[in-house]
Amino acid sequence: MNVVIAQSGGPTPVINMSLRGAVEQAIRTDSIREIYGSRNGVEGILDNRLIPLNDKLAELEQASLQPGAVLGGSRYSLREEDLQAIVDRLEERNVRIFCYIGGNGSSRTVMALHRYASEAGKDIRFVHIPKTIDNDLYGTDHTPGYGSAAKFVSHIVQWIGMDMVSMKTYDKVELIEVMGGNSGWLAAASALAKQNEEDFPQIVYLPEKEISLEALLADVEKAYQRFGCAMMIVPDHLKISGLQSDMKPNHPRQGYNGGISSKMAVEIRSRLGLKTRVTAPGTLYRSMSCLASECDLSEAYRLGAEAIKFAEEGRSGGMVALTRLSDQPYASRIDWSDLKNIAGQEKPLPDHYWDAVNQMPAEAFRNYLLPLVDGQVLKPISL
Known part of the structure; x- marks a missing residue:
């Protein structure tokens, strides 16, 4: 099976670290063959602007320490007719996993695509990787980007x-x-x-x-x-x-x-x-x-990698979320958070x-x- 990863909304200092984490984990996963990046969020899927990422590890490693969404951000408002078009495009490329790195708008998109694909009997897993400096997503202790x-x-x-x-x-x-x-x-x-x-x-x-x-x-x-x-x-x-x-x-x-x-x-x-x-x-x-938090960078990478793991196990319609285990010493783990009742809600x-x-x-x-x-x-x- 193949994977598509996209970025959406306003960038953060660590948004590309989540992308790197997802790509590197996908490469380590035997069941995954091709990894694509969608330019400018779901717009890249709709417009067939997908780029292969399997051979871009060196570029992604460099990009992971710089700001700005290296795949290009998006604030595209999903229309009802886009749902079938996106699912059709993904099926054409044998894509079974779509990871969307973004904030509240992206969580709504993931939930809408998951519902449509599930009702249509399509085996495509949709996973939200949280990102926002606003730290206003429910279902996670905090969001990558906020710490920095x-x-x-x-x-x-x-x-x-x-x-x-x-x-x-x-x-x-x-x-x-x-x-x-x-x-x-x-x-x-x-x-x-x-x-x-x-x-x-x-x-x-x-x-x-x-x-x-x-x-x-x-x-x-x-x-x-x-x-x-x-x-x-x-x-x-x-x-x-x-x-x-x-x-x-x-x-x-x-x-x-x-x-x-x-x-x-x-x-x-x-x-x-x-x-x-x-x-x-x-x-x-x-x-x-240049002031990015080391904690932020580390957790952004981990969330990207865990998104692929959860999707490969069959999870869909949720977000990879941070659960705090302790303040001193600080420790966190990554859990699955269902988006059903929290997508798009501001905390x-x-x-x-x-x-x-x-x-x-x-x-x-x-x-x-x-x-x-x-x-x-x-x-x-x-x-």
């Missing part, structure tokens, strides 16, 4: 904080725009090093909680009066009543508030008279591979992970996150 993005944001907050301390007599308010979708996992990670109220960042907003513009301005003024400067974490999906928004109530992911921090900066300058700076790293959260940051009064992570969240960032908490020196 969390490490990046927790580090840059401290670096920018030192720059703010240096320029305290000039710059007053720093706004850092953070990715993470509708869940606060990445925004909360920005405060990993925060131990006291005055530590950076002083103000952290989570996308799960709507805030009014007036309350936001009051938070800024209070922090500035107390500490002489203020750093604010702004999720790009934050909902602010009283501020013009690009969010679409029925399609929040499609109409996200990219650039919302710039709008907030205008309000802070005009209403409070404070000089502001805006830092919006954007795709750096997904592409800063919010649990309330007990966040100290809303002091706007900092609770101890439970620190214990959860530390292993995923290789235990690295940056605390610069200030004289």
Whole structure:
């Protein structure tokens, strides 16, 4: 039998490591002959843009340490008529395993293809390999990509904080725009090093909680009066009543508030008279591979390899998932997670992970996150 592997959604610093893991395991599996990569997700299957991967191990090894989806990402919305077309294309090439590396959208695609193939009596196994810096997938302890993005944001907050301390007599308010979708996992990670109220960042907003513009301005003024400067974490999906928004109530992911921090900066300058700076790293959260977590890289590879094993055993319609065994020492195992009731569902940051009064992570969240960032908490020196 043959295998097709594809990547979808926004890349992560470790997305290609999962691809490498899947390909290398497929090569080690006696029952598998040909391994294909589909360019740009399921679009490559529909358009017959499949490339052989059996002889590309050297390239995949190099790509596994770089960001960006080496097969090309996709945000293609699957149509009902595509299901038969995809299954037909797979059958034409004697493909019995399809592995899709992606986030919530990819899980929905895997579930839809699995249901269609099962009802049609087709022996094709569909497996979801999780990937997203948002860490918002149900059925797994965490997702590959999140640890590296969390490490990046927790580090840059401290670096920018030192720059703010240096320029305290000039710059007053720093706004850092953070990715993470509708869940606060990445925004909360920005405060990993925060131990006291005055530590950076002083103000952290989570996308799960709507805030009014007036309350936001009051938070800024209070922090500035107390500490002489203020750093604010702004999720790009934050909902602010009283501020013009690009969010679409029925399609929040499609109409996200990219650039919302710039709008907030205008309000802070005009209403409070404070000089502001805006830092919006954007795709750096997904592409800063020089700060990739070793834990993240290792687990991404393992998930790719285990996906092939589960599929070869006959599993379909599920996700290879991480189950945490312990925090200290950190250990995890890989299980099969059925997608039936969780595909496409967004997992919010649990309330007990966040100290809303002091706007900092609770101890439970620190214990959860530390292993995923290789235990690295940056605390610069200030004289």
